[in-house]
Amino acid sequence: MKALSIVAPSGARIARGEKTLEVRRWFPDLQPDEDLLIVENSRFLHMDGEVDQDGKAVAIVRVASVRPFCSTDIAAACASYYEDGWLAWELTNIRPVSYLLPVLAARGIYEVPIDLQML
Template identity: 45%
Template sequence: MPKQYHALSIVAPNGERIMQGIKTLEVRSWQPEILPLKDLVIVENQNFLLKEGDEEIGHAIGLVDIESVHSWGVEEIDAACASYWAEGYFAWVISNVRSFEKPIEVPAKRKLYGLSLM
């Protein structure tokens, strides 16, 4: 029976950086409605999904937990693997990283979305 998860699409190579423990913050312009966010599926895809309804094929590569969210600070550029800092963004604190044995081909969508996995 498939299990329902929340998923978050992240443009390559940052999904892999999360799985390797290099990227410990995900920076977004919005916050999740519910915290903590346990067993969030990280879906790595190739392009930024900018418009409502944008979608492409991605790969589910692992699970993480988002314990907290705070205003992103200029001193957190490295933790976010960002090339620059901008005001008004939120840093999602990533913990409990668990990689999948093999990537699973799944849809990559905008924001948080539902995903069924075996």
């Protein structure tokens, strides 16, 4: 399954439906009907190839659209400031999950070998 790691507490905010926009500088390689696993981890991953073995699966979402991030999006993104040039990923079909095993957190969108029946 494709996954995206997000630093705490933002993953939990997505799972609760509080954060409906994810802000990134790049476009996701996803289809509108494709599920994306949100993996919450405790630290930023700054370098390519950097991983965190202790991520936690918190939600499955879909990215309905990607558009320029606007200053009026700060609340929906649970952001603390606005910066021009970022993209807002509109998260829909948010489904919280409970999965007790650690899940790999990595940069970008990546594959995790996870059994959906266990979520």
